[in-house]
Structure formats: C-alpha cells, structure tokens
Amino acid sequence: KQEVTQIPAALSVPEGENLVLNCSFTDSAIYNLQWFRQDPGKGLTSLLLIQSSQREQTSGRLNASLDKSSGRSTLYIAASQPGDSATYLCAVSLRGGSEKLVFGKGTKLTVNP
C-alpha cells in the first residue's frame, strides 16, 4: 500500500529564507506527484504537478523536484514571505486516476515577518 510521508509536520522560518519541504513515498511506481497548498479553513489549491518522467517543475518562487527511484520529492520555496504561511501537502497518483491519489498529512509552514 502506497504511503506518503511529510517531514517535518511543522516548520517556522524568518521571512526571506529559502526553504525545502520534503515528501517521501513508499512505492516508486507513481504516475505523477502533486503539491498542494491549504490555507486555514480553506480547501486545497494545486501548486505544481510533476509527471513521473519529469525531474522538476517550476512556478514563480516554487520549484518541485522528483526522484522516483528514491521515492522522494522536495518543494523549494525561494525568498519566503509571510503570505506563504500555509499547510503544504503532497499527493501521489498511481495508474493515473484521480481516485487513486494518496495524500501526505502535510507540513504546516509559518513564515515570520
């Protein structure tokens, strides 16, 4: 059974710092991996999607990498801002179906001004 782990569960950093969030998964036979952001009291917003054949995806200050063989993905946030404070979740897809998405429990990020 695919398991997705995100460590640490919470992270607090000063504004301006570059940071890395980690995601690991037990079964490397994934179709793709997504990173989501969840603000308090809100739903999830998709940030980046990496296909299994890709190594990384970038959007603005966000860069997500994928190493299938080691079962790891990282989300790099450059020059963090207080507005980046949220919970970040990764999810892996097996065999391409959205009904097969397996979510991690998330890392709660706090960026202090």
Add this chain to the structure above:
Amino acid sequence: DAGITQSPRYKITETGRQVTLMCHQTWSHSYMFWYRQDLGHGLRLIYYSAAADITDKGEVPDGYVVSRSKTENFPLTLESATRSQTSVYFCASSSTRTTNEKLFFGSGTQLSVL
C-alpha cells in the same frame, strides 16, 4: 460566481440523525470527489463519481451515501451520523479522470456530531 461551492460551511448535529452535505460546481466537470480530512489521517477519499449516475466507493465509504442526478451536484449523505464522522469534508472536481488535470477543491464543511 463560478467554481465549486460547498454548503453548509459548518454543521452541528446529533448522533443518529441524517445529514446531507451539498457540493455544486459550475465547470461541468465530469469527475467529482468527496474527501474527509482528519488530524492524523490526512485526506481520505469517501466516494467519487465519473459522471451523472455513476458513483464508486473510495477508501472510507461506510456510513455514507452519494448520488449524482445532475453533473453539477454531488451531495453526500450521512444516513445515521456517528461521532467518528466528525471531520472536515471536502468536495473536489476535475475535468478528467487522469491526474494530469488539476483537482479543484471546495472550501469544506466542518461537521461536528455530538
């Protein structure tokens, strides 16, 4: 306003009562999903639907019923609520089955069963 909306935003009920959570999307997405989010478990899929009148079970379907008579609506019913069903419920939609397309989430319904 376009998007995916859930109602009610908050709901308190008692054990044994029937509760229906509503989900409405304006994109005409084929696929819709219901998740619950609990501390210590993360997001878990309850039910999903590929189209009107087509539904299937997810990871934790027991105690829940869904229907989809119209593409835009996907209500979730707790037939006889239990305390273990206290959770935050999220509805999501996608234009296709494949995760190559983004999944769009509603803002959630926080349900408390007393």
